[in-house]
Every structure is written in structure tokens, then in C-alpha cells.
Amino acid sequence: MSKHENVWMPDPTQAESTRLFQWMKKLGFTDYDSFHQKSVEDPDWFWKEVVNELGVEWYTPFKKTLDLSAGPAFPKWFDGGIMNVAHLALDRWAGNPFKKNAVALYWEGDDGVRLSYTYQELHDEVNRIANGLNSLGITQGDNVLLYMPMIPETVIAMLALSKTGAVFSPAFSGYKEEALLSRLKASKAKALITADGFFRRGKSIRMKDEADLAADHCPSLEHIIVVERTGIEIDWNPYRDVQWSSLRKNGNAFKTEPMHADDPFMIIYTSGTTGKPKGAVHSHAGFPIKAAFDAGICMDVRAGDTVFWYTDMGWMMGPFLVYGGLINGASVVLFEGTPDYPAPSRLWELVERYKVTHLGISPTLVRSLMRHGKEWLRQHDKTSLKLIASTGEPWNPDPWHWLFKHAGQKKVPIFNYSGGTEISGGILGNVLIKPIQPVTFNAALPGMDADVWNERGESVTNEVGELVIKTPWVGMTNSFYQDDKRYLSTYWNRFKDTWVHGDWALKDEKGYFTITGRSDDVLNVAGKRLGPAEVESVLVDHEAVSEAGVIGVPHAIKGEEPVAFVILSPLYEEGDVLLEELQLYMERKLGKALAPKRMHFVKDLPKTRNAKVMRRAIKSAYLNHSSGDLSALENPDTVEEIRKIGASHLNERE
Template structure:
């Protein structure tokens, strides 16, 4: 590991080891983030006077005061201006239909500049919001960087959203322009987007223009005067001068689903989200010039912008893929890695569980020797899929970099750094710069006990409040204990320094006074060879206060009978004891999930208890919710 960027950086800083770096990173946050921007070679058009100003309190830090920089200069233009990097690949794209396109940094810079000319000609100026409702195509990256180049703010919406969900985000942001596509390819079919975009625009009084990228060439409805084609935007070859922005000017507004009510708009700045993402990818995941980073995601999820800035700010290539990872054959994702020489791959535990069922022959067809690390985010692991990925895919040679944070964080809180031992399903360290602790209900730090994940110091990338809703921002993260960010994850830190996330704290079960993370029950269930995945919720119980109900998805063709159910109960008892066995186990065809693979336990719980489900706009499979409601009503059969 002496070849890693982190090891070399620690030696350059004159520190003896990783633990020394971590402790100094939280003891002296000004020193740390000053060193980070130096190591990342961040270019400033005006130098900053002070690394951090806390005069407004820990909730609202101002980073790099008086500094001026536009992230496009640091992500693309500086590489395009240097002879040694301008011909390096910056963006690689593969469509589900097999189409391939790539851009060098020089080519990408020119495309961004041309797009900026066109968008600016429509009246988009510094501070304006533009909504992106797009699939993973090259123009998505070009558009978001062109918007940032102008000094405007891009707001990405998940490509699978319906009109109401997109309109909610447009209205909340006050967006003037919507950029969409005619459609995209998924499992061999064209998924229409323009019609949904039209409905969203009709519900959004602030929208003045709808710009349409022609991905599929299909005929779409058109509103003259409002709609225009991306290809027909006014463009010229002259360079658009990047607008000088303050370090703390917003450049991205990204919405997260609220557990109840409307989504939350996380505000991110030019010197916030991109620097945190670039640090986590570059120093912690060892992404460097010449590498290729591929995270299987959507631009509407945090990991989409993370892919863009985590890769490009480090001078690496980024790979975008339009379709699904197992189409037309179950080896599509392994084929992508091999063909494009991916060095760092990002996936979710859910995706791994879905690929396991195909066996290892599809993996072994491809040369994956280019891979140096596999990142994982989105949800807690169970041991079996983690071991399958490590042993069958990585051949016990490739580290799995468990990574957990959030949209409001700009990256990770906990991770697996390459300079420490890695164990299955856990995290071996907080990310440097993140002052993380586990608190019990009294606000005391605890070890070997489930508690709330909290952060005690501000950090670069921390959301600059919620868009026009700072009261909500404060009540979401800062209300429980003074000057303490309560993230909402339930975790255990053991005596060896390994951290395990057991679930969201609002998902936690309290069975007869014992706190139980849903992942503990789920891991016991997925140990059974016929179980692909499981989800657990807690429901009220007169005796125990709360008890578990489990939902299990079986391998295709398996019979969910009473005999199998008995075996599953026995597995839980074996692992957790009889007192913690669930009240009921149900066999269902699929769990409610977002497109990026996150299981929505709160939606399962509300459906099962016949309660309002809050914001479910990010669900990929809403029919699964009705199937769960039917279980409780006794209408379903299994």
C-alpha cells in the first residue's frame, strides 16, 4: 500500500502513520482542509484569506473565505490547458445499445464551452437554477458543467421520476429551464422522457424553456416557443470565459427524499461538494490521473455528481453507462469493466445480491485484472454477498471499500481506507476530516453498543443549509444535542475500531428494551441458500413494545412454504436467540427500492401498517408497496 496516494501524502506531511493523520484532521480542521486543496491542486482565481470562518456557528461554516474559484476550471479546463493531460480521456460513455463515445479533456472543455454559450444566450445567468431530468448520457455531464461554468446552479432529478416528483423539485427550486431527453434505453426498450417532462413543466409555473436532447430519435410532442433541441442551441467555437465565482457560491441543488412530506434541497457550493468528493475518491479510494472511475448510479442520486467530480477533479476518466447491469446478458457490468479498463468500481449491496443468482461463470468470462478497488454504498451489507464479491469477483485480491455518508455530506462519513485492515461488512475508519462518534440516548460516547452516528466538527462539503428552508435543516440535524450533527444512522463501534451500520435510526427495532438493527435479522435470513434478500421492520407489540416482521425474496422457482418459513425462524433463533425472532416472515416477489438499489424500509412499514408513506417518488417499483398492503389485509397468497 506504499504506492497509494494516501500513504505518499502522509509521508509528505511528515506524519508517522494513518492514525496520526486522522487525529490531526479532526483536531485542526483549518490545517487539514488547507492541505487537502493543496494536494488536490485546486486552482484559485483569487486566493482565500482563511480556511474556515465559524462566526455564524458550526451549522453554517464559511470555507475558504474571500477565495474565488469555479469548479469547471478545476474539473476540466486546467487539464485541457496542460500539454501532458489535454489528450487524456476524460469522459467515456456506453449506451445500452452498445454505442460508445469518449472525450478527451480538451474535447470535453470545448463541448462545455459551446453549451455554455447556448445556455447563456437563453438568459441563464449566475445564480439561476436549471433542472436536469436526464439519463446517463454524455450531454448530462456536459450540461451540468456548462451550467456551473456560467455560474448558474444545476439541480439533477432522478431519470426514473414521474412528472409530479420532477415538478415538486422544479417548483421548490424556482428553476427557469428544464433540460431533458426524448428518451433512453433500458432492457432493450425505449423509455420515453419528453412526455413526462411536458407534464412536469405544465405543473411548474417558473419553467420558461424545455431543452430536449435527442437520444433515441423518436417523435415527441412539441410546444413551439417553449421547446428547443439541444443540438440547435446557439453555439460557436469561441471559448466561453468561465464565470468567476466565490468559493461559497452554490453550484448544485440536489433533493433528497423526505421521510414525510416534501423533499429536502441540499445546497452545495463550488468549493464544497467537489472538493469533498475529490478527496474521498482521490486520497481515500486512490483515484488518480490515468485511472477510470465507474460508479453504477444515476445523476439524480448523490453518487452521480460524486462520479463526475470525484473522477475529473483528480484528472481521471469517468465512465457513464445508460442501461441495466445485467442486460442483454448477466455479464454486462463485468464486460464494461473489462472493455473500458475500469480501475475503481462503485456498486451497491443490492446489485451484488441480484448478480449472485447468475453464478460465477458470467464473472469468469472477463478479465477484471484492471480493477484495483470496489466501492460500495447505499445500504448496509449482509455477510454472504460481501464474501461472494470479495472471493468470486475480486479473487480475494481487490479491497472492498465500504463507504457511507449522504447527499447532505457530499461524500462519506465512514469508509474503508487502504492503509488499515478491512473486515467483512464493516468500516475501518471515519473518513479523515470527519469527527465521528457513537452516542447513546444520553449523549455519551459508547463502544460495543448500538447508538446514533454523530459528527462534532464542521467539514468541507457539508450542505449549506436547505434551499429556502434553513429551519428545516436545523431541525433535521441539529436539534437533539447542542452543536452536534445527528445523521440518522444507527451504528456500533467495536474495541478493534471497526464500525458497523445496522440501519437508519428511525428503522431501528426496540424489542423488549433491546435495540436491534434490521440488518442483524436480515443477515440471518439471507444466510439461507434460497433467500436472495430480506427486509425487516418493527411493529407495535403489547408485550415486547415492538417486534419484527420480515419480508423475504426467494430465488426464482423456490417454494415459499411453511417448511421453509420454519427453517428461517430457526436461522434467526440460531443467530439472535428466541426472544428476538420475528413475529412473522412473509415471502414476497420484490422489495420496494429506489433505482440505485436502496431498500425503502420506511415505505414497507407504512404500507404494512396502512399508514401514509410520505415521499415515495424515488421508488422504482411502486407496485411492490400495494403487494405489502395486501399482505396485512389478508388478500395476498404465497
């Protein structure tokens, strides 16, 4: 089946019952394209309507929706508005007699331990921790780093810090000393909240050790607050370390701190290849409202639904899960473990147990689950699913169809979702009132003035170009933390008053978008642009290939040539005959000029914990260059395998 065919069609009754359509109709629209056009032509009107529709409660109403006096790179939203995200996500529901006893948070540990919190119970626990934090002197404007596994205390800490007016910065739970220290120093953190460790694949993984190593070199740090998750023995510094349990002593109500709409509530760092990480600054009325809008209006999350995104709190989709779910009055599922442990059915077991309505996963995760076969899906009831969302990387057609057919029975829409840490959510998605095609995105999301431009800044159709955003939106990062210059050079230095996102994209004449890869990943083979995901898609279409990663390496004549790293399906064995077959297959599919001349069989590809392939790690290892910060990798041993392959082919390349 062509990826350009409509494979999911919204039933008219179903489409008209969505929150998006009902809202559009209330605003006088029944056609998505004309509604979207209005949303980007008049952002002042649009985002005012968004906060009204989401029921955002203000301590003091805002006077002006959008102020662009400092230019489009520095918009000021909801000027004069006083609010707090903790009130928006929690306080108002705990104070609602019809909502306070509904489940806000389900949690399941790797070891099978389960907990749940109603909105009232979560509110009470957040108050306890807010009082405890306050007793340590953590108050409005202080920065606190969260180095936490996916446990309830992580969400409790986030909400408690917002209540006090402090700013939290979530770090990936797999980071080691160097990456952790760079974020502690960059944020000038006053406190670090961590755990003794967590459980993963039945083993306890230590965290406090890494926290101590980093903390010893961070002069701003006054406290390390430790959740005793595993009970393993840890070093204890009585002058710096604080037990989480000791913060819970004061159960009195804590008055939520009134904050300006553009006051920061979170700094989330993106990994760089080298140097200082980039800290995207997000405000109380920025990230939470964009996340809640995308989840609630675009993905149709409603009060009473259950949202589960397989992620880490250090990645953007962790906070998205929390605020996208709770602000809409839904339940969120937090999972400490891995989707295929102790059996490949674990993910689907969670879907059945918690009656998950909205499931978020990555294409790489789907490819890894495909290896185990579809029988594991059949063991569990998945009829609760209303939507499956995916983000993190471009799709290949085969895993997309596999997920659509076997997990969703060809009935559940797959909401492709692409945006980023600095976006607070999505630029592109699959709105539920238009047909959905495999791999692609059927729309720029409401309020997102997205386009594809060539190198001259001209809008192009059916041609790969830079994904750009032409109008500011709620949720746009308020610059990088204490680094306006880097922020402007990263997003605003290419075209005047235009955000250049760093993705190569293609838009067709029907308004469907395809992401072909990061523009810094793109291959330029003899003047021809080639997205690595395009080559990977062709490779995994071959029955022998389970997964593939493609990079570009220098070539004396072409400038660059693609090199492929292939994980074979279980029924196939490595060998020269198969290698030759794959090379001929790629030449047939892509042509000799673009097909990889060099392919290598590998046992695995370097991946982050949320199963995203890290191509720069492949490239740096293969070329024997410095790899920069690789602490986000789930499987660092794969890098060494690739480095050895690269070394053995060095003479050939030279």
C-alpha cells in the same frame, strides 16, 4: 469466517505507495490514527493541506480557510477565494498539453452505442452549451433542474451551467410528474433540461411527457431544453421547448465565470416520505473538493485511472463520480443501462472494456447478481480493478464475501463507504493503509470527526448508538435551500454543536465501525434496539434466502415486532414447511424475543434504481398507510404485492 477477522491486509509496499500514505508522510505522519486525530483537531490546517494536495487552482487565493463566527452549523470555507468547479474539473486539464488528449468520459448506452470524449473534446462541447444557455438568458444564480438519463449531455450540462455561474439540481431519471414538480417548485427553476427518453432493457422509456406534465404547473419555468436521445415522437411547445442541438451553434470559447468559494453550484434534493423535499445546497469549493478528496486521496484514484459507479445522476454518487473522477484527472464511465441486461455479465463486460480501476456498486446489486451465479464473472477480465467501492446501505456478510472472492479474487480491497447527500461524500470508509474486515469500516475518513454516542451524548464502544460528527468539514451542506429552520432541526437539534447523522452505528475498541441501519428504521423490540440490517444479514445467511427486507410493525406488548419479507433462492419453493424452518432458524440465531414471528415470501422488494431497498415503502404498504413519494422506485408493482399481503393479515394483527 467471523466478520471481525481481517480478510484484506495491505502489503507494506502497496500501502506506502498510496496517495494517502505519501501525503501523510509529507505532512510528518506514518500512523493513520495520529494523523486522523490531527485532521479533526485542526480542521483549518487540514483542509488547507487538502486543497494544496489536490492542486485546486484559484482565480483569487483565499484569505482564511475556516470562519466559524456564525457557529459550527454554518461554517464559511476558503473566505475570499475565487474559483469555479468547471475550471477545476475541466478547463485546467484541457489547457494542459500533456492531459488534453486523455479520455475524460466514456459512455455506453443500454443499446450498446459507445462514445468517448477527451478533456479537450469535452471542454469544446461544454463551451458550446454554455454559449447556448447564455443565449437563453441563463446566467449566474439561476436554478436549472436536470431531469436526465445517464448520457454524455448530462455531464456536459452540469459543467456548462457551472461555467455560466448557474446552479443545477439533478433529479432522478425515473421520477414522475409529482416528484418532478415538487423539485421544480422548491428550486424555483428557470429552466429544465431533459431528454425525449432513454433506453432501458431494450425498451425506450419516455421522459419528456413527465417533464411537460410538471412544467405546466411551474410558473418560474421559462424553457425546457430537450436532448433527442431516442428519436421517439414527443409533444412540442414552440414557446417553451428548445432542442439541445440548437444550443451547440456557437463554438467560441466561453469565459468561465469567477465564483466565490461558497457560492452554490448544485442543489441536490433528498426524498422525503411526505411534504417538501430537502434541498442540500453545495458550493463550488464544497462538494467537488470533498468528492475529489475521498476519491483521490482515500480511494487512491489517480490521473489515468478509470472510475465507474453504477448510479443515477439524481443520487449523490452520480455527481460524486463526475467530480471525484475529473478533478483527479481520471476517466469516468457513464452507463445508461442495467448491470444484467442483455446478460448477467454486462457489468463485468464494462469493467473489461473500459479497463475500470475503481468500481462502485451497492450491496443489493451484488445480492441480485449472486442469483445468476459466479460463472458470468469468469467470462471477463477483471485484472484492471484496483478497488471496489460500495455505498447506499449496510452489507450482509455473504454477499460481501462473494464479491471479495469472485470479483476481486481476494486481492482487490472493498472500500465500504458511508456518508450522504448532505455530507458530499463519506464519513466512514476503508482506508487502504489498514486491514479490512467484512461488512465494517476500518476508519472515520480524514477530517471527519465521527463518533458513536448514546442518548445522553456520551461516546460509547461496542454499543449501538447515534453516529455523530463533532467538527465541521468541507462539503457539509450550506443548509437546505431557503430552509435553515428545517436544516437545523434535522441535524443540529439533538446535541449542542454536533451533527447527528441519522444512522445507528457501533464502534469497537480497534476503531472499526459498523452501520446497523437508519435510526428512523431501527426496531425497538421490548426495549431492545434492533437494526433491520442485522436481521436481514441472518436471514440471507440461510441457503434458501436470496434477499430479505425487514421492518418493524406495532405490537401491543413489545411495542414493535420485526416482520420479514423474503425472496427465495431459485432452487427453493414457497411452502409452510420452509417457512417453519426459517422461523426456527431465526429463533436459533437471534433468540425468540427478537426473531420475526411473521415472514412473507415475495417475488421482489421495492428498490430504487441504484438497487437500494426502500424499507419505508415496504412498511407503509404492509400497514396500508400512505406511501408518500415512491417515484424513485424501479419496481413499484412490488408495493402492491406487499399491500395485498398486509391486507390479508390485517385481522390477525388486530
